[in-house]
Amino acid sequence: MQPIVQPGMQPVATTFFFYFLSGLTLLSGVFVVTRKNPVHSALALILGLLAQAGLYLMLYAPFVAGVQIILYAGGIMVLFLFVIMLVNIERSQKEEQFNKQWLVGFLAAVALGALFVLVYVKGKTLFPYRIAQPIENSNTQQIGVMLYGQYMFAFEIASLLLLVAIIGAVVMAKKRI
Amino acid sequence: MLNYITSYLSSDTTPGQAGNVFWAFVYIMVVFGGVSVAVMAMNWLERKALAHFQIRLGPMRVGPHGLLQPIADAIKLLTKEDIVPDKADKFVFWIAPLIILCASFTVYIVVPFGPTHAITDLNIGILFMLGVSSLSVLGVVMAGWASNSHYPLIGALRSSAQMVSYEVAMGMAVVSAVLMTSLHGLGPYGVGAGTSGTGTLSMIGIVQAQQEQHVWFLFKFFPLGFIAFGIFAIAMVAETNRAPFDLPEAESELTAGFHTEYSGLRWSLFMLGEYAAMIAVSSIAVTLWLGGWFRPFPNTLTGPTWDLVFSLFPGLSFLALAVIAFVGVARMPKHPYFRVQTIGLAGFGAVLGLIGLILFAPPVRDRIQDIFWFVAKVAGFMYLYIWYRATFPRYRFDQLMKVGWKVLLPIGIGVLILTAILGVLL
Amino acid sequence: MAPIGTLHYLVTAAALFILGVIGVLTRRNVVIILMSIELILNAVNLNLVAFSRLWGLHGQVFAIFVITDAAAEAAVGLGILIAFFRNKETVNVDEVDLLKW
Numbered sequence: 001m002q003p004i005v006q007p008g009m010q011p012v013a014t015t016f017f018f019y020f021l022s023g024l025t026l027l028s029g030v031f032v033v034t035r036k037n038p039v040h041s042a043l044a045l046i047l048g049l050l051a052q053a054g055l056y057l058m059l060y061a062p063f064v065a066g067v068q069i070i071l072y073a074g075g076i077m078v079l080f081l082f083v084i085m086l087v088n089i090e091r092s093q094k095e096e097q098f099n100k101q102w103l104v105g106f107l108a109a110v111a112l113g114a115l116f117v118l119v120y121v122k123g124k125t126l127f128p129y130r131i132a133q134p135i136e137n138s139n140t141q142q143i144g145v146m147l148y149g150q151y152m153f154a155f156e157i158a159s160l161l162l163l164v165a166i167i168g169a170v171v172m173a174k175k176r177i
Numbered sequence: 178m179l180n181y182i183t184s185y186l187s188s189d190t191t192p193g194q195a196g197n198v199f200w201a202f203v204y205i206m207v208v209f210g211g212v213s214v215a216v217m218a219m220n221w222l223e224r225k226a227l228a229h230f231q232i233r234l235g236p237m238r239v240g241p242h243g244l245l246q247p248i249a250d251a252i253k254l255l256t257k258e259d260i261v262p263d264k265a266d267k268f269v270f271w272i273a274p275l276i277i278l279c280a281s282f283t284v285y286i287v288v289p290f291g292p293t294h295a296i297t298d299l300n301i302g303i304l305f306m307l308g309v310s311s312l313s314v315l316g317v318v319m320a321g322w323a324s325n326s327h328y329p330l331i332g333a334l335r336s337s338a339q340m341v342s343y344e345v346a347m348g349m350a351v352v353s354a355v356l357m358t359s360l361h362g363l364g365p366y367g368v369g370a371g372t373s374g375t376g377t378l379s380m381i382g383i384v385q386a387q388q389e390q391h392v393w394f395l396f397k398f399f400p401l402g403f404i405a406f407g408i409f410a411i412a413m414v415a416e417t418n419r420a421p422f423d424l425p426e427a428e429s430e431l432t433a434g435f436h437t438e439y440s441g442l443r444w445s446l447f448m449l450g451e452y453a454a455m456i457a458v459s460s461i462a463v464t465l466w467l468g469g470w471f472r473p474f475p476n477t478l479t480g481p482t483w484d485l486v487f488s489l490f491p492g493l494s495f496l497a498l499a500v501i502a503f504v505g506v507a508r509m510p511k512h513p514y515f516r517v518q519t520i521g522l523a524g525f526g527a528v529l530g531l532i533g534l535i536l537f538a539p540p541v542r543d544r545i546q547d548i549f550w551f552v553a554k555v556a557g558f559m560y561l562y563i564w565y566r567a568t569f570p571r572y573r574f575d576q577l578m579k580v581g582w583k584v585l586l587p588i589g590i591g592v593l594i595l596t597a598i599l600g601v602l603l
Numbered sequence: 604m605a606p607i608g609t610l611h612y613l614v615t616a617a618a619l620f621i622l623g624v625i626g627v628l629t630r631r632n633v634v635i636i637l638m639s640i641e642l643i644l645n646a647v648n649l650n651l652v653a654f655s656r657l658w659g660l661h662g663q664v665f666a667i668f669v670i671t672d673a674a675a676e677a678a679v680g681l682g683i684l685i686a687f688f689r690n691k692e693t694v695n696v697d698e699v700d701l702l703k704w
Contacts (some may be wrong), residue, residue, distance in 0.1 A: 003631065014605070014606075015607055018607045021692070022611070022615040023614075025615065025619060025660035025668075026622070028617065029618075029619050029622035029623070029642055030622060031625060032622075032635070032638055032639065032642060033622055033623075033625055033626035033629075033630065033635070033639060035635075038632060038634045038635055038638075039679065041634075041635050041638055042638065042677075045638050045641065047661045048645070050644055052635075052649060053610070054647075055649060056616070056649075056652055059612065059652050059653055059655075059656050059665050061652045061655065061656075061666075063647075063663065063667075064652055064663050064666050064667060067649075067667055067670055068658065068670065071670050071671070071674055072641075072645075072673070072674075073671060075674060076641070076674050076677050079636070079677060079678060079681060080637070080638065080677065080681070083634065083681045083685060084634055085683065086685065086688075087634065087688045087694050089683065089692070089693075089694070090609070091693050092632060092693070094630070095631070096632065097631060097668060097698075098617070098630065098633070099629060099630070099697060102628075102629040104628075105624075105625065105628030106625060106628075106629060108613065108624075108628065109611060109621050109624045109625045109628065110621075110625065110692050112620075112624060113617070113618075113621045114619060116617040116620075116621070120613060120614065120617070122611065125604055127608060127610045127613070127657075128610065129608040138640055139660075139663075142660055143660055143664060144626060146661070146664050147667075148659055150680075151664055151668075154668060156670070158668055158671050160674050161624075161671075161672065161675050162674070165674075165675035165676075165678050165679050165689070166678070166696065167661060168663045168679050168682065169678040169679050169681070169682035170682075171682075172679070172683055172685070172686045173682045173685045173686060177688075
């Protein structure tokens with residue numbers, strides 16, 4: 001599979017929108033990790049998910065952006081907010097927020113980051129700058145054809161997984177089985 | 178620069194597709210203003226219609242027949258004291274109405290008022306509308322939680338559970354309508370090969386598929402399209418927390434539910450978001466099942482004479498409204514106290530008549546067709562909302578959830594499977 | 604400024620991944636740990652979709668599967684959290700030590 005490379009012009013606004021959206025995503029990530037109140041973390045995560053949907057739109061993936069907004073921001077985060085409301089106790093916000101091994105964890109993450117930087121610096125030639133614009137009008141149709149053709153088995157397995165997850169979550173959260 | 182502005186006027190796509198930021202901005206302002214005016218008009222119409230359903234008169238004093246009542250309400254709400262509960266989380270308390278407002282108004286980007294009269298035509302139009310309107314659940318949950326009081330919390334939990342449940346039924350109905358866009362054949366049962374049969378999620382594409390198949394999807398595979406429309410019509414009333422599914426915000430049950438602790442401008446933002454969401458889901462229903470912006474019978478009653486007859490409808494409807502206003506003027510009491518109101522109503526009737534006459538002029542007449550029919554159909558749905566509120570008793574919460582999961586969802590899945598089977602066979 | 608290429612998206616995804624890892628390793632509140640896991644999954648998704656612009660739609664299809672799995676995992680994880688909270692009344696992950704002697 002060779003990447004398709006063609007010379008092409010980039011619209012001016014793309015740079016601005018990329019930096020704006022990715023900055024918003026990273027900023028919301030920082031807020032998720034550092035806020036004391038879990039509701040504020042959830043709000044920040046919602047903002048990050050919506051900014052990421054914008055990034056998907058810039059990558060010519062409108063269907064994945066739509067799925068992200070419906071499922072992630074509109075479904076999973078509602079579930080998170082429900083559970084936060086159920087288990088939110090004032091006492092937990094007055095305790096120490098970061099655990100005892102925070103320095104070791106931070107250093108491990110920094111080491112991982114150094115590994116990423118090394119990989120990207122060494123492999124810079126693998127990612128060409130100018131790439132063809134994929135066709136956006138039939139993105140949903142093409143994904144549909146691929147989902148129900150090539151990835152049919154994975155699709156059925158995913159639906160089975162969701163069924164198991166529903167039954168498991170209901171059983172675990174019930175008061176009396 | 179001027180070339181940039183005028184170059185769009187000769188194109189035949191939406192501003193979003195043409196990439197024209199200026200005209201997209203103009204369209205956004207027009208739609209925003211239109212929806213705000215529609216919300217105020219809806220407020221007045223609801224109070225008057227509910228009153229007449231209950232054999233009373235409704236607001237009569239503020240303007241002639243209460244026409245200035247929404248403005249008085251807006252001024253009252255804007256000047257009320259802004260009360261924030263003491264232990265409430267200030268940031269979440271502030272942002273909850275904004276989330277509902279933004280989610281309800283962002284949906285209007287893809288609402289098609291005509292073949293090129295939309296702000297943009299996304300490839301994933303209907304998916305975008307469903308997704309963004311599901312973000313208002315987050316605002317409801319946060320409003321209830323941030324108020325730090327148990328009535329709003331229970332109301333918010335109930336309201337969000339109800340909205341999430343009926344979103345699933347809405348999704349099933351929408352998918353069966355989207356399935357119908359990929360069919361060939363003309364007429365309700367798809368005889369003959371008339372169309373190319375490409376399925377599409379874009380709003381304008383769905384309406385054009387209805388036009389190519391010569392039938393509203395309401396009547397497609399009768400009664401399947403009708404049942405799907407019925408499921409969507411019931412689910413959209415539950416989705417917007419309106420009667421008979423308004424237990425979470427009913428005054429007699431829960432002291433106004435999740436927006437109990439909000440006062441003044443913040444409460445009016447909730448109301449604005451709720452009405453805007455009502456208009457948005459009604460426009461989804463109109464686009465998917467009722468043929469969008471097309472006049473009745475665009476394929477069977479064709480020809481310049483029929484086009485002329487149907488193009489007179491906008492002007493005639495405004496003239497009818499003007500006649501009703503003048504009848505109201507004639508019935509006003511002949512007392513000096515009512516002089517200002519009589520003059521006001523006569524002026525209002527004159528303005529309506531003038532708009533009606535303008536809509537008879539040929540250049541305006543041709544361009545206003547699509548927008549008029551779309552808005553007329555959505556207005557019909559708005560009246561149905563008020564009718565439901567006046568007529569039906571409230572559902573109890575467990576009955577509500579039972580209807581959503583055990584009645585609407587199985588019927589929706591059944592309709593989807595039958596539509597798919599019929600689509601393959603026919 | 605250089606035009607926005609694939610590398611920009613990959614660096615954003617890597618930064619998001621590291622933020623998620625920091626969240627998982629250093630926070631004590633179980634709900635925030637679960638949200639950091641969602642951050643990690645989102646970073647992976649961004650990586651997949653960025654590459655799918657070069658090499659076909661397979662990345663986007665896989666990203667949809669990842670979102671589906673994230674939903675299932677969040678549901679089950681939060682169910683476990685609720686069951687645990689009912690027994691011990693705490694959301695501190697240091698106190699999830701029922702199997703320790």
